[in-house]
Amino acid sequence: MNPAILSEYFQYPFVRYALIVGVLISLCSALLGVLLVLKRYSYIGDGLSHVAFGAMAVSAVLKMTSQKMLIILPITVAAAILLLKRGRDAKIQGDAKLAMLSVSSLAIGYLLMNRFSASANVSADVCSTLFGSTSILTLTTGEVWLCIFLSVAVSAIYILLYPRIFAVTFDEDFARASGMNTDFYNLLIATVTAVIIVLAMNLVGSLLISALVIFPAITAMLVCHDFRSVSIFSAVVSVACAIAGMLTAIVFGTPVGSTIVACDLAVFCIVYVFSALKVGRG
């Protein structure tokens, strides 16, 4: 990579915004990903991202694209709470319900955008929403501040409630028997998940969000053996991949979201091979 080209790009405020937001979102999604993977909730992230897509389409139809967060955030949070409540029921049924919710949101979302969108190029809009190709570079200052505020809030919650989050993730029954209001913490985790997914939609688009949530956590669990180092390693991997992916995308003109996910995948493969060799030798 040519440093001169990069420094030229950094002159543009939208590039700096994109990097700041990218780092924050990847940090939060990695922390949350550890919880979701360990609680066996990985699929919820995927389902919610499709709901967020549907909500985005609704906002486009209502011509509220400038205040789209006002529509997308509440709808996604509501879906998260609903899904988690159902999670207690029979497992298979819950899976099927989630799949139905997820494909319905995609279908209805596309239908709405196709029929009612005011935009001249619907396909480009849909592609951008699904794969996030340009939205990270077209953030308004307001959206940047919203991202910063929400990311700081999520990190603060994770750090301050760390002992309780560990307890409810490791053993929910024990935590509940010790007087902990586990329903509240599950609700909190669901809400935060929804918030992160809506934010991450700007970065990688709604189809690729799961990668951002799952890859760093799984990678960290290959090499780390306690909860704290899994959390830290996962955050480091995620932020590093986001930065590397974004810089590559800027310099080579590749789509941002796919490039970041490709970086996550590459790091996972390298770590996987490395840990397999280590086990083989040890």
Added chain:
Amino acid sequence: MSLITCRDLVLGYEDGPIVRNLNFTVSKGDYLCIIGENGSGKTTLMKTLLGLLKPYGGEVLFGDGLKQEMIGYLPQQTLVQKDFPASVWEVVLSGRQNHLGKHFFYRKNDHETAEKQMERLQITSLKKRSYRHLSGGQQQRVLLARALCATDQLLVLDEPVTGLDSQITRIMYDTIESLHKDGMTVIMISHDIDAALKYATHILSLEDTHFFGTKEEYMKKKGEQA
């Protein structure tokens, strides 16, 4: 005053009661074994004592300064835990969660208690090991240490020897017995009647006809039936 008094307790879920008219008390220093077939309501009873389920009817009263959330609970292992990336230290310390109160983080005396309980169960050398790399017996000791972090009064053990081989089983029972001798009140769910008769002071049987009484009374009754 008893630690726990169950009065006319009815256990069950939405679709109806499983166990009716359960009356028993647990006093300080007791070692109560709850025995019965699978499906007889042992686990439901335990979950009700721990506050994980609401009683279908009747009541559970706590006395002698015992609070429900100050019970040390040794659950059966779940699949999620078996490969959970946590160090032994993190797991044991999480037992102090009911002492956090309004604080965000564990304090010095939480750390000291966790150290002490690890010492007591001879798992101090495993402190930095990953929980998922331990043997079944070691994992069980770690969870027992966590339960001891939560309580200094009452342990509730759910089938504590499930899946352990006979030697480790004996060591586990001996450990529990020594905790009992140190003054800990113990409630153990078990379908191992031999062990129940060997270690327990009291028996609660959830067979067709409920029985609650001391071990001697239980043996006498069984003798009469035979």
